[in-house]
Amino acid sequence: xxxxxxxxxxxxxxxxxxxxxxxxxxxxxxxxxxxxxxxxxxxxxxxxxxxxxxxxxxxxxxxxxxxxxxxxxxxxxxxxxxxxxxxxxxxxxxxxxxxxxxxxxxxxxxxxxxxxxxxxxxxxxxxxxxxxxxxxxxxxxxxxxxxxxxxxxxxxxxxxxxxxxxxxxxxxxxxxxxxxxxxxxxxxxxxxxxxxxxxxxxxxxxxxxxxxxxxxxxxxxxxxxxxxxxxxxxx
Amino acid sequence: xxxxxxxxxxxxxxxxxxxxxxxxxxxxxxxxxxxxxxxxxxxxxxxxxxxxxxxxxxxxxxxxxxxxxxxxxxxxxxxxxxxxxxxxxxxxxxxxxxxxxxxxxxxxxxxxxxxxxxxxxxxxxxxxxxxxxxxxxxxxxxxxxxxxxxxxxxxxxxxxxxxxxxxxxxxxxxxxxxxxxxxxxxxxxxxxxxxxxxxxxxxxxxxxxxxxxxxxxxxxxxxxxxxxxxxxxxxxxxxxxxxxxxxxxxxxxxxxxxxxxxxxxxxxxxxxxxxxxxxxxxxxxxxxxxxxxxxxxxxxxxxxxxxxxxxxxxxxxxxx
Numbered sequence: 001x002x003x004x005x006x007x008x009x010x011x012x013x014x015x016x017x018x019x020x021x022x023x024x025x026x027x028x029x030x031x032x033x034x035x036x037x038x039x040x041x042x043x044x045x046x047x048x049x050x051x052x053x054x055x056x057x058x059x060x061x062x063x064x065x066x067x068x069x070x071x072x073x074x075x076x077x078x079x080x081x082x083x084x085x086x087x088x089x090x091x092x093x094x095x096x097x098x099x100x101x102x103x104x105x106x107x108x109x110x111x112x113x114x115x116x117x118x119x120x121x122x123x124x125x126x127x128x129x130x131x132x133x134x135x136x137x138x139x140x141x142x143x144x145x146x147x148x149x150x151x152x153x154x155x156x157x158x159x160x161x162x163x164x165x166x167x168x169x170x171x172x173x174x175x176x177x178x179x180x181x182x183x184x185x186x187x188x189x190x191x192x193x194x195x196x197x198x199x200x201x202x203x204x205x206x207x208x209x210x211x212x213x214x215x216x217x218x219x220x221x222x223x224x225x226x227x228x229x230x231x232x233x234x235x
Numbered sequence: 236x237x238x239x240x241x242x243x244x245x246x247x248x249x250x251x252x253x254x255x256x257x258x259x260x261x262x263x264x265x266x267x268x269x270x271x272x273x274x275x276x277x278x279x280x281x282x283x284x285x286x287x288x289x290x291x292x293x294x295x296x297x298x299x300x301x302x303x304x305x306x307x308x309x310x311x312x313x314x315x316x317x318x319x320x321x322x323x324x325x326x327x328x329x330x331x332x333x334x335x336x337x338x339x340x341x342x343x344x345x346x347x348x349x350x351x352x353x354x355x356x357x358x359x360x361x362x363x364x365x366x367x368x369x370x371x372x373x374x375x376x377x378x379x380x381x382x383x384x385x386x387x388x389x390x391x392x393x394x395x396x397x398x399x400x401x402x403x404x405x406x407x408x409x410x411x412x413x414x415x416x417x418x419x420x421x422x423x424x425x426x427x428x429x430x431x432x433x434x435x436x437x438x439x440x441x442x443x444x445x446x447x448x449x450x451x452x453x454x455x456x457x458x459x460x461x462x463x464x465x466x467x468x469x470x471x472x473x474x475x476x477x478x479x480x481x482x483x484x485x486x487x488x489x490x491x492x493x494x495x496x497x498x499x500x501x502x503x504x505x506x507x508x509x510x511x512x513x514x515x516x517x518x519x520x521x522x523x524x525x526x527x528x529x530x531x532x533x534x535x536x537x538x539x540x541x542x543x544x545x546x547x548x549x550x551x552x553x554x555x
Contacts, residue, residue, distance in 0.1 A: 051440060077442035085440070091433040094426075102430050105423050106442040151442065 002029050004186045005050075005081075005155050010059035010069075012049040019045040022059065023212040025205050027155065032177060032187045034197040034218075036232050037207035043190045044086060046207065047157045050188075051083045052076045063155065078107060082153035084144045086160045086190075092133030096124055099132050099143055103150030117146045120176055138169030145176060149185075156180065156187045162196055174200050194232060198222050206231040241421075244555050248417060251500060252410050259402045267398060273503075273510050274405040275466050276486075278412045280494070280502030282459030283487035285416065288497035289425060290452050291432030295484050296353030299337070299360035300457040302479035303330040304464025306364065306371060309474040312383050314370065319386045319395065323465045330461020331454050333360075338453035342446060354484065361479045376475025384472055401470050408466050409503075412459055417499050419455070420555050428452055429497070460487075493534060495541030499555045504542055 005027040013019045019042045027033050035043045048054040050061050052073040061068040063079055071079065091099050104114055118125045121142040127135060132143055141161055148156060158177070162170040170193075177187055177200050191197045197204060197218075204221045206213040208231060221228060255274065259267055279301050286292045307329025311317035317325070341352045364371045371377075386393040394400050419425045430438040431445050439445045468474045477483075486509075487502075494505030512530050516523035538545040547554040 053436070053440070072444075074439045074442055074444045077440060083440050085437075089434055089437045091430050091437070093433055094429065098426060101423075102426055102438070103441055105426070147441070 003027065004029050004064060005188075006060075006062045007046075007050070008060045008062075010046070010049060010061060011057045012045060012054045013057065014045075014054065018057070019054075019210050020049060021210045023207070023210070024059075025212055025215055027186050027188060028202075030181050030184045030186060031202045032181055032189055032200055034189045034191055034201040034204045035207055036191070036194070036197060036204055036228070038231070038233055041207040042210040043207055044159055045210075047083060047085075047159055047188065047190060050076075050157065051081065077151055077153070080151075080154040081157065082148035082151045082155070083157040084141075084148045084159065084161060086163065090132040090135075090140055090143055090147075092131070094132060095129050096132055096135070096143055097128040099147050100124075100150055103147035107151045109150055109152055113150055113152055117149045120149070120179055121146050136169075138165050138172070141165060141169070141173060142176070145173070149180070154186065156185055157190075158187060159190045160192060161189070162191065162193060170196065194228055243553060244417070247554075248413060248499070251503070252406070252413070255406055255409070259399065259406075264398065267402060269510065269514070270507075271398075271402045271405040272471065273506050274409040275463055275470060276510075277490075277503040277506040278409055278466065279460050279463035280487045280490040280506050281412050281416050281499075282456045282461075282463060284491045284496060284498075284502045285419065285428075285459065286452055286456040287488065287491055288495075288501070289420065289428040289432065290449055292449070292452075293350050293488070294341075294353040295350045295481070295488075296337075296341075296355075296357030296360075297456075297460055297487055298479050298481065298483035299357040300330045300334055300460035301464040301467075301483060302360065302364065302474075302476075303333045303457070304461030304466075305468045305474045305478055306464075307461065308465035309377070309379060309468035310370065312379050312469070313377050313474075316383065319384065319469055323462075323469060326465025326468075327458050327462050330464065331458035333461075334454045334457020335450070338450045338457070342449050342453065354481065357479070357481065357484050361476060361481075364476045364479050371474075371476070374476045376473055376477070379468065379472040379474075381472070384469060395470050396472070404470055405466070408462065412462065413499065413503075415459070417555060420497075420499055424448070424451075432497075492541055493531070495538075495544030495547070498541070498543040498547060501541050501543040508542075 003026040008024050009022040011018065011020050011022055023046060037043055045054055049056050052071055056069040063081060066079060068076055068079060091102065100114060123139060124143055124146055127139065132140065135143060161173050174196060177189065180187060201218045203215055203217055205215045258270060262270065283297050286294060304326035308322040308326030311325055312322045337356050341349060344352050365373050381396045384395040395404060427438065427443055427448055431448060435445050490505035490509055491502050493508055494501030494503065512527055513523065516526040540548055543554060
C-alpha cells in the first residue's frame with residue numbers, strides 16, 4: 001500500500017516546553033492508524049503539529065510528497081487533511097445544515113458531497129434545521145466528523161471521538177470510521193479506549209514521552225496485552 | 236436561514252423602508268428632521284454591527300471611521316469646492332483606506348487588547364483633527380455653504396438643504412446599506428464571519444484564512460461608517476471634532492446592543508429608541524440621564540440580546 005502521509009523526525013512544543021521529540025511514522029492509503037499512549041505522551045500535540053496549529057521546530061510532514069510544515073494553518077485543510085479536535089467544537093449557534101455548509105464552502109464542495117456525508121450519518125439528515133448546540137453528545141460528534149468530511153479530505157485526524165459517549169454512539173462512530181476506510185480515507189485516530197482501538201485499527205503507533213516507539217499491526221498488539229499495559233497502563 | 240425564510244425577510248425589510256418613506260408625510264417637521272438624522276446615524280450603527288455583531292470584534296474606535304468619512308467628504312467641499320458625489324466617494328475611500336491600515340495592525344490583537352488598541356487609534360485620530368485645526372477648524376468645526384450641498388443631475392437640482400430632499404437622501408442611503416447588510420448576512424461570506432465569531436480556530440481548521448476574512452470585514456465596516464460620516468456632513472452641513480470623540484465610538488455600540496447585535500434591523504431600532512428616549516426624557520426633566528439609565532437597565536434585564544436579538548431567539552427564528 002502506498003503512503004499518503006509521511007512524518008519524519010517531527011519535533012514541536014509550546015514555547016520553551018518541547019513536547020514531541022523526533023516522531024516518525026507513515027500513514028498508508030485507506031488505513032486506520034491509532035495513536036496510543038499515556039496522558040501527556042504527545043498524541044494531541046502530534047495532531048496539532050500536523051495541522052500547523054503548533055509550529056514544528058524540526059522535521060517534516062509530507063502529504064503525498066508535499067511538505068506541510070511550511071504551510072499556514074488554514075492551508076493544511078485545503079491540502080487535504082481534516083481535523084476533528086477533542087471536544088467537537090461545533091458552531092453551536094448555527095444549525096446542522098449551516099455547520100455542514102461552512103465545511104462544504106471551505107473547499108468549494110457541493111450537493112453531492114453533502115449527500116454522501118449525510119448518507120454516512122443519516123441521523124443528521126433529520127436534524128438539519130436544529131441548532132447544533134442542542135444536539136446530543138453523540139450527534140455532535142457525528143456532526144463534527146461530517147463537517148470535516150465535507151472537505152473531502154485524503155486524511156482524517158480524529159482526536160478521541162468516543163470520549164464521553166454512550167456505547168451505542170461509540171459503535172456508530174466506529175462504523176463510520178470503518179466505512180470511511182472502505183471509501184479510501186486514511187485516518188489517524190487518537191483513543192484512550194484500547195478496546196475501541198483494537199476493534200477498528202489496522203496498525204497502532206505507540207507514543208511515549210513525545211517519542212514514537214513501536215508501530216505494530218493490530219493483530220500483534222492484540223496478541224501481546226503486556227505491551228499495551230506497558231505503554232498505556234491498562235489492557 | 237433557509238430560502239423559505241427569505242420571503243418574510245424581504246417583506247419585513249421592504250415594509251420597514253416603506254414605513255420610513257410614509258413617515259415623512261405624517262410626522263411633524265421636527266420629527267422629520269430628527270428621523271433623517273437617525274437614519275444617517277443608523278448607517279453608522281449598521282457598519283459597527285457588521286464587525287461587532289457578526290464577527291464578534293468589539294471596537295471602541297469606530298468614531299475614527301465615521302469622522303474619516305465626515306472630514307474626507309467635508310474638507311474637499313470646504314477647501315477645494317468639490318461637488319457632492321466626488322466628496323461622498325472621497326469620504327468612503329478615506330474611511331475604507333483608514334480601516335485597511337488600522338485593521339492590519341489591530342487584528343493582531345484580540346479581546347480587551349483589541350478594544351484598547353482601537354480606542355487609542357481613534358484618540359490619535361481625534362487629536363490629529365485638533366492638531367490640524369487650521370484646516371479642520373478643530374472643536375469649533377466648520378459649516379458647509381448651502382450652495383455646495385446640492386447635486387445637479389441632468390438639469391434637475393437635488394438640494395440637500397431642503398428638508399424633504401434631506402429625508403429622501405437619508406432614506407435612500409439607509410436602504411442601500413440595509414440591502415448590503417442583508418446581502419452580507421445571507422452570503423457565504425457572512426456565514427464565515429459568524430463562524431469566526433463562534434470559534435476562530437475551528438474556522439481556520441476548516442481551511443479559512445480568518446485574518447484576511449476579518450480584515451475585509453474591518454474595511455467593509457469602516458467604509459460603511461465613513462459613508463455615514465460623509466452623508467452626515469453633506470446632508471446636515473456640519474463637521475466638528477466632537478463627532479470624532481470617544482462618545483461617538485460608544486454610541487454605535489449602545490445602539491447595536493439595544494437593537495440586537497447581528498440583526499439587520501437592530502441598529503435602526505436601537506438608534507431610534509435611544510434618540511427618542513433621550514428626546515422625550517430631556518423634555519420632562521434635567522435629570523434625563525437617570526431616566527435613560529433606568530430604561531437601559533430594564534431593557535438589558537428583559538431583552539438580554541437586544542430587542543430584535545431576543546425576539547429572534549424566543550419567537551421569530553427566521554429574523555435575519
